[in-house]
Amino acid sequence: MLSAITFLPLLGAIIILFLPNDNAIKRFAILWSIIPLALATVAWVVFPTWPEFTMMNGSWCSPEINAASLEYYLGECIPWIPALGIQYHVGIDGISMPLIWLTTLLTTLSLFYSARNISTRVKEFFALFLLLETGMLGVFVSLDLFLFYIFWEIGLVPMYFLIGIWGHEQDRPQYAAIKFFLYTLAGSVFMLLAIIALYLFSTPNTFDIPLLTATRDNSVWAKDVLISTAAFIGFFLAFAIKMPLFPFHTWLPDAHTAAPTAGSVVLAGILLKLGGYGFIRILLPMFPGTFNSFAIGIGALAVISIVYGSLVAMAQTDFKRLVAYSSVNHMGFVVLGFAAAAALTNEQLINPELGNYFNSGATAINGAVLAMFTHGVITGGLFFLVGMLYERTHTRELAQFGGFMATVPIYGGLLLLTAFASLGLPGLAGFVGEFLVLRGSYTTLTLLTFIAVIGVIFTAAYFLWRVVQKVLLGKADEKWVNLPDLRGYEVLTLVPLAVLMIVIGIYPNWILDTINAATEVILKTMASV
């Protein structure tokens, strides 16, 4: 099931190569991308209810790997390079399920949207896009570090081309693409070193994440401070760059401004989540001790990127750069959530009498993962809206817009809804994640969370100030008098995202249940008994 979801897009990409004309490719790509979406939905709906089908059945890997990965559902495991202890080991749990579903959803929507906007080199675009989808899905699905790294790199290459080739000329796409590629690659190189270190020092030399986590307590790489810190930093760098966290974020605005609409939707929607997913899948369970000692530092970085992100966003004149910096801001919350969870000391995790730290840790992680999901939905929507605006006005200078609420009411309405969701208005998706993160992180990183809260005000400020004021309100000037409102397909692209924003805002239980189950498991694994 999982392998099907992961590799269907790849198969689609290959088939596309053989299709003759452009609109055949477009129609095929869209229909084909619906299949993984359907499968992912079925998996999400079904997966909690089928315990026996979901567990690690039918896996050919060694018994201790099976034992270690009981919590992971829909597991499949085939020894790939037994000599090196590498297995094609895939499996999902409450955390990766929503992200997978989001990946498939956003890819389908972006393909649907770009079907009418991309006219140059259509075949390559759609093939690369599906390849990118496989790369991303692969990362969320793989439970083997080696496999994780491979998919991590696969995800990188198509994005480079998407930015490089289909980017907008005036934003120096080549410079942005190379910067994006090299920056992330540098990070992933450190990650590779860390993976190899883990492999070398793990007792049964293996790359398998569940096994490594299970044997963490009595394994050399965890006990030896030097190795565990080095490995932790290796992983942290790769994920921080991808997040992006404060000092490593400069590639994001360039990449976003240059990327085509569909590209930046997927880049912001999912590629940023790879970093976050890395935190939760690798850093938290495998390096609780090290992460704990670094928690304050990382928390500080997170808070800086929240406040700093919102401040810089406020100073932006380009709509897309503003949204890019807003992503830095939102991602700051995610890292804050993880840092807060990591800051829980061991005994706080174990004995409940000390006060419900376990619950607050769980809230932090729930909040972080949900924030990732909602950020994907909201920023995806925002980038679509920016793209649609760019299609019409061919400029992203905020100063030139005004009074769109009157001239293009539907666009105005949707932008208003997304803007408020993004700034975290309760009742819409943005607030839930942030609230849970803040709720969770107050217990452990109180002071930092206070500063983060200020960030929230600035977020509201810069969004309203720059976006809503400049674009929607005010006197509509003659230049945009005959601006066409949203066409059918554009509305259709945004409707699912809008519905998601409202539904999650009002009743987030259906996602939080899935995530909560997995968070409890993660926290238990973190506590070294």
Add this chain to the structure above:
Amino acid sequence: MDLFGVISQLVFLLVAVLTLAAGLATVLLRNVFHAALALVGTFFGVAAIYLMLEAEFLAIVQILVYVGAIAVLILFAVMLTRGMMQTEDSNINSQWAWAATAIGVLFVGLFILILQVPWKISGQPVVGDTTPALGTALLTTYLLPFEVVSVLLLATLIGAFIIARE
């Protein structure tokens, strides 16, 4: 050593001398045609030796194949390249001295080797006609080499034809 033994040794020596003489003639005769004929003589000598080793079938096959086919082939070749015959100055090329010494050493080494090595002799008398047994052996135990050789001959046939074609 009874009479018969002596006679057989005498006969052997005679045949050996004749064969070697013919061999030397093949090698040394200036006129290639004569050399070819000397070669035929050697073939007959070798056939005789086979007879002395009681391998009649092989002797006759030797005559049939070597004398009947290969000698004729060589004669044909000599005849076809006859134009060169007259201008034959010396049939020995420049490096014959080196060759002679090397071969001399080789022969001495071989001779010593032959004398030194304790050959395993199992002196079984040959009773009756060996040819039927040979026939069966060829088509049973040595079937594969037999087939391979047949293919080889086919290949040679075609190869020679193509190479020598006008």
Add this chain to the structure above:
Amino acid sequence: MDIWTLITDPFVTIYNLLRSGIIGLLASLGVPPDWIALIVFLIMGIIVVTAILIVAPVMMMYMTWLERKLVARMQDRVGPNRVGPFGLLQPIADMIKFLTKEDIVPEGVDKPVHLLAPIVVVIPVILSFSVIQFGVGMGAVDLNLGLLFLLAMGSMATIGVFMAGFGSHNKFAMIGGMRAAAQIISYEIPQILSVVVVVLLAGSISLNGIIEKQSGLFGLGWYFFYLPVGPIAFFIFLLAATAEINRVPFDLPEAESELVAGYHTEYSGMKFGLFYLAEFLNTFIISAIAASLFFGGWQGPFVQQIPALGIAYFFGKTIILIGIQLWFRGSLPRIRVDQLMNFGWKRLVPATLALILFTAAFLWAYRVLNQFLTGLGG
């Protein structure tokens, strides 16, 4: 030893008598047994050889006579009748002619090759006489590879022809030699293969073995009458053999009209005589082989009882076959070289291969049927 055996089988009994006589003589002289064996071996050997050396030339002479008589008859003329009654002494006259004629050796000739050529042509033919079984037990030696030996001797002729052609420094001779060699080589294959058919049937290569296999049914046991295969094999063998010895239909090498006398143009006197002798002896050998292989050699009614009849039967059959050969000479035109080659390679070789295949299949089927029947019966 009694009279009856003497009458029925004179030559063999005389030979044995002689042999035991000498042994007894030597034993009485106190010669050590192996020496006796050696001496007896030598003497008897010499006797047999001389017998053959006498019979062969005489046969040859009277074959020339027969040939000239028959061919003349065919061409509606009388043939030699001046020299002796019915020209019977003509061959002796020819013989004297050969001996007395001057033996010219042209200048520029490759002397050793030129001189050796006739000898190399004659020796194989005479050697092949040693294997032929003239009568019951009347063969000089009964090699169990007799037939193969005969074929080997046949193939040696090429060398002689080559030497003659090459050695006589004469373009016609050379071309004649080349043609002869090519012809002999290419017809050797069909000849051997047709003989293989008989070997398959008889299961043995020694002439005696084959002849004994053809006994029975008043002659119907001969391989000639082994119907589907017999006649064809005989006919192909005859053609191939005729071509081997450059007899009439295939006598391209010494075709008078084109190449003066082929490879033996430069020869005269006794050397030419030898060539002539070789030719005729070859004809005899071919007929003898054909007779032994296909017409049962010395086989005939009552030959067991009266071995002597064997000789009569053998010579009768051979003379008839020689007659056929002469008949060829009288009636068939000479064929062209390319026809010769074409016929040899593209008709005869495949035919004989097919024939061998067929006979092998036939024998195998017969044996299986046999086993089946016996198995059924048993």
Add this chain to the structure above:
Amino acid sequence: MVQNFTLLIPLFPLLAFAIIALLTRSRNRLSAWIAILGVILALALSLGVFLEALAEGAELAVNPFYGAPIVWYPYGTATVNFGWLVDPMGSAMLFMVPTVCLMIFIYSVAYMRHSHTGKDGHTIHEDDPRYARFFALISLFTGSMLLLVISSNLLQFFIAWEIMGFCSYALIGFWSFRGLKEHHIDDAQVGRARAASIKAFLTTRVGDVLLMTGMILLFITVGTLDFTQMFSPDGLNNMLLGEPPIGALQWPTLIALLIFGGTVAKSAQFPLHIWLPDAMEGPTPVSALIHAATMVSAGIFLVIRMYPLFVFDSQTGGFSMQTVALIGGFTAIFAAVLGLAQNDIKRVLAFSTVSQLGYMLAALGIGAFVAGSFHLITHAFFKALLFLAAGAVIHAVGTNDMLKMGGLWRKMPITFLTFLIGALALMGIFPFAGFWSKDEILLEALRLGFFSESGAAPLVQFVFISLATAAFITALYTGRQLFLTFFGKPRDQHFYDHAHESPVTIWVPLAILALFTTVIGFWNTPFAPAFTGYVGEAGLVGLPVPFEHHAFDQLALISIFVSLGIAFGGLFVAYFIYGFRPVGAGQPDPLERLGIIYRALASKFWLDELYGYKINLDGTARAGLLVRFVGLLSRFSYWFDRTIVDGLVNLVGWFGRIMARLWGWFDKHVIDAIVNGSGSVTGEIAGWWRTMQTGNVQNYALIAVAGAMAFAILFLLRSFT
């Protein structure tokens, strides 16, 4: 029985919002009626609940109508549930909110129709271009207000609170954008609306953040947000366990103050009041609905809901109650004084609202819970009445500026009458609601301050004095407003004859509200304190201690006379300044003679310039120091980001290029040389060996044989030695 349908109350207006927003956007009339229908249904249901609650009586406080069926936020093992809670004060609000909203809905049906003189002179009446959008937003607002009132936990309360914030932003900014073809509003108004809406939203946002922080801290320390379990004794006690977060401040005080921060912003108390006056840019029904009756009172309702926390804090030595009282009292005076200097009819009412809210908070602060709550209910009615009446005047006259009005009572008798009733109630004249509730507060302040057994509390005395002066000034500016708009000679003839009596759909709600203003007062007279019994008798949810209540004694009588005196005093002074010699056309406001004081009042003590966002009449706006500082900070950080961090990356790039050139040179000159060298050497050696290749086959054969010979010899030697 009806009570378990309470969750449906907010549902009807929300449903109306959804229907209008999605379906009937284009048809104005239909969407208006849908909105009104929604409110009517909500009103019916809430009246049912209200009556049932009344039947329950006081002990409803101990076990209120409560239900939390829907699992809403799972976190770790516990969950936050979504449900409803109705206690006496809640039921009172349930009575007040829908009624007022209904009146405003009916009122705005007509109000939102604009008339302007078309090209050929006669006036054309046509709906506001975004008529349906207005009704959608106000029904959303009503829905979220009702959701807030019945919410069972603080999180649900907070979400409703925020949605209301959004609605207020949207409604204030209702005229913040204008299509090219629309010309019912001029550019200045668009600019002002735009600035006002964002100012309102951001200021409330600051409060919301404080409230959220307080809520989260409460959530952590107490472990739950549900009102029923929140104030369990051990929950509150373990707040004291942990070490105090900042210096002497205890946890409960900190949380209480943070929550009070939310109220300060929402109910526009002293530091964060700057947004309310500018909020008048929205249409008047909005001002009435949001800035009079409901939204601002939500802040007070929050303090009411969290009152047990405040009480617990003051009992454990916290000073949160005193701060509430202090801020309340000060705002009362401060706003009243500012109200004096306003010429815009709606701004005067805005400041009066601020001061009245200050009144309520002061009452709650000093412990007069019941008095404060009752004043909240009464104030909602007469303030809504005043605003609607003012709206009717603006609608009729066409301008907000009182100096351009005058003598309108003849042109608009009904509006004048209802405005008069509202004004009297505001001043606290005898029969009207304002008197009873304000008097009650003054009585409580008097009793607690001067005559309580525990000795004179200096703070409460200060509160009493400030409230008294505030009452006096309120009477003063209300009187000024009355005289300037309705009495005296019409100062601007054009506006005067443009004025006309408001249509029936406008003055009917005014009449009803006027009726309520007069009647509601009697619900809680000192003689028959029914409301006090109902609300105060059994204490509060989470604070089962009943509020002590003193029977009617001579102190109450004295306070009645004191408050009446103050009210009439204020009125006379107003008459003396404005009524006796009405201000002529073009004459300045008599108060300007106060000089610098007047200018300070007019420009609201320059607070906007200090930390707010100064919006001047022509629609332009200049950010205050604080906001400009934030702008500066953001530009600086962007500059920092671009140069330092990006610079760093480019530096690495530049450094890389340098290293690349270096390496290029090294590679060419050193490594390449070695490679070529080895190449030529091999060439040389190869030269020597080439001679062996003679081309003669036999040479090769000879060499081969010689080689074989060598091996053979070697082999032989070795085997024989």
Add this chain to the structure above:
Amino acid sequence: MINDIPLNYFLSLAAALFCIGLFGSLARKNAIAVLMGIELMLNAVNINLVAFWRYGSPDPILNQAGIVFALFVITLAAAEAAIGLALVIAIYRSRDTVNVEEINLLKW
């Protein structure tokens, strides 16, 4: 027969013949002579084979490996002679010479 003539005789005869053949192929100018030398060498090998068969073979009738091998060598020799001569003729036709020393195109 065999107990009269020791094996060494045959081997030494074969060795001698081999050396003569080798000398023939190494020292003769005429290509055909070289081929003839090769034929001689092959015959020498055959003599060795048959000698070993005759003296060394435990059961000469059954185990006729030597003879069979000799047969194959003969056929091989025939094939080699055919191809060799074909080549020589081809070379003669193209370069008008069979003198080995003149056929040295591969000379550097």
